[in-house]
Amino acid sequence: MNDQLLINIAMILIFAGFLIIFLAVVLMFFMNIRGKGKVKGGGAVIIGPFPIIFGTDKESVRTLLLLSIILIILMLFVMVFYYLVFR
Numbered sequence: 001m002n003d004q005l006l007i008n009i010a011m012i013l014i015f016a017g018f019l020i021i022f023l024a025v026v027l028m029f030f031m032n033i034r035g036k037g038k039v040k041g042g043g044a045v046i047i048g049p050f051p052i053i054f055g056t057d058k059e060s061v062r063t064l065l066l067l068s069i070i071l072i073i074l075m076l077f078v079m080v081f082y083y084l085v086f087r
Contacts, residue, residue, distance in 0.1 A: 002086055044068045049076075 028039065042055025044064045051068035055061040 046071065 042060035
């Protein structure tokens with residue numbers, strides 16, 4: 001039962017990630033058609049607890065750094081929760 005719950009949570013998170021990416025691409029497309037949008041980009045690769053962040057401007061890098069820190073804290077919380085509940 002516990003394994004099925006984890007599989008379901010993982011599938012929901014994967015689906016949510018794809019949905020967010022799809023919505024971001026659609027929004028960028030429509031903003032650029034109207035000429036009101038400016039494309040900025042960046043990315044983060046998280047290897048263990050260490051983020052590698054890159055971007056086209058300082059604002060993107062700051063946002064990605066904040067999101068990476070939040071993701072690492074969330075990851076540590078989930079690991080501790082999993083250890084305490086499912087051991």
